[in-house]
Amino acid sequence: MLARELLRQSPDRVRQALTDRSADPAPVDLWLGLDADRRRNLVEVEELQRQRNEASKAIGERKRRGEDASVAIAAVGETKQRIDALEKELAGIDENLRAVELALPNVPSHDVPVGPDESANRLVRTVGEITAFDFEPQAHWDLGPALGILDFERGAKLAGARFTAYFGLGARLERALIQYMLDLHLEEHGYTEVLPPYLVSSDALVGTGQLPKFAEDLFKVEGNDLYLVPTAEVPLTNLHREEILEAADLPLRYTAYTPCFRAEAGSHGRDVRGLIRQHQFNKVELVQLVEPERSDAALEELTVHAETILQRLELPYRTVCLSTGDMGFSAAKTYDIEVWLPGQQAYREISSCSNCGDFQARRAGIRYRPAEGDKPTYVHTLNGSGLAVGRTLIAILENYQQADGSVVVPEVLRSYLRTDRITAS
RNA sequence: GGAGGGGUGGCUGAGUGGUCGAAAGCGGCGGUCUUGAAAACCGUUGACCUUUCACGAGGUCCCAGGGUUCGAAUCCCUGCCCCUCCGCCA
Secondary structure, X not given: OOOHHHHHHOHHHHHHHHHHOOOOOHHHHHHHHXXXXXXXXXXXXXXXXXXXXXXXXXXXXXXXXXXXXHHHXXXXXXXXXXXXXXXXXXXXXXHHHHHHHHHOOOOOOOOOOOOOOHHHOEEEEEEOOOOOOOOOOOOHHHHHHHHOOEEHHHHHHHHOOOOOEEOHHHHHHHHHHHHHHHHHHHHHHOOEEOXXXXXXXXXXXXXXXXOOOOHHHOOEOXXXXXXXXXXXXXXXXXXXXXXXXXXXXOOEEEEEEEEEEOOOOOOOOOOOOOOOOOOEEEEEEEEEEEOHHHHHHHHHHHHHHHHHHHHHOOOOEEEEEOOOOOOOOOOOEEXXXXXXXXXXXXXXXXXXXXXXXXXXXXXXXXXXXOOOXXXXXXXXXXXXXXXXXXXXXXXXXXXXXXXXXXXXXXXXXXXXXXXXEEOOO
């Protein structure tokens, strides 16, 4: 949610932000109208309430003295009716205002490249050399089944397209990656591990921005106000919803492994093969709640935290800064980390690290007190994948594959996997 | 699933439908005292919104949402959450 002061004082900036995102700027004017209506109405209601309170007080006093108050009671009746009518109107305005506010995306940071889509993304850095092969590298959807560690047909038998069953060292590799990533973030990057619920309420999803606009991307539990988490960003960021934190508590750094569930509505036909786009995938997430002045630096750090995993796994990747047209709804600035996949001869997203500024904090009511006696202000929230586990497994299979179809296990994972090579059994 | 008991300010905990945003205690902050600290004493101590250049003024909030009433923390309804006992269950 955007600050109301921003909308009132700099509507042009918000209109421009929407245009840069290839979104319709019209809601800004709708908002301005509703806001003016609201304030006009509110001033009137409050004046009438003041009159009513005064009258009620006088009635109470008369009654206490045993005097007749029926005249005064009758006199207040009209005020009461006007209050009721205006309050009803006000509730309607508030509801509309909130609906408009909740649908407005965040304003991009000034240093974000302006452009319509991913073609305008800015390359930040490229790390590692593209893996060279003296044979034709296979895609993971061929390697995995051949090794007996990924079974797409049986996954589909259980749950349909975009579900996969892992077997043997495949399952173990996925588990090892989760463990390795968590350990690294705990031990070296100062995060606190959290094991959150995998189902969350609509309030939590509104807090991080998935709702109300993107309900069709979510799996909802029938008959309950519960949704399968699309990312651990949702539970982690919402841990402190409606709280006022102390400055000394910040920064808060949380990491969690969760499965992630996405309906992938509107992506029919995209990445239908293999593990890349699944309805259920595993992810280790990084979330930070920080003081506003610290969030720019925190995004750089968090992105490096995610990149470190790829460096330790010795996987080639590049980092790009998303353009205004390619960013997510809640983000002010986003770095995507893209890993090299030899099977596709392409860099593919494996992590997305965003600074959401106070956008989510406003929605979720996460504040802190800068100093004793200060008014509470909104924290800044950041999140990033550290990393998407399924896609990391793909990257390992494709980059570490050998001419004989076996896969060498990256050095740092050998103690977790208890083997240095995955071969067909 | 059955039966019962609760949800009040940072915490504990009062609160006959009417000067209650809410007693009291604790904690926090400021001060007096002290060489310093502790103790004691005094004062202070919520959030949000509107309005004002400002001082200030006003409104809302006692889990949430409805309702009754001139007036609701207090009465009624619904929901959510917590606790105890029983049943069931990983």
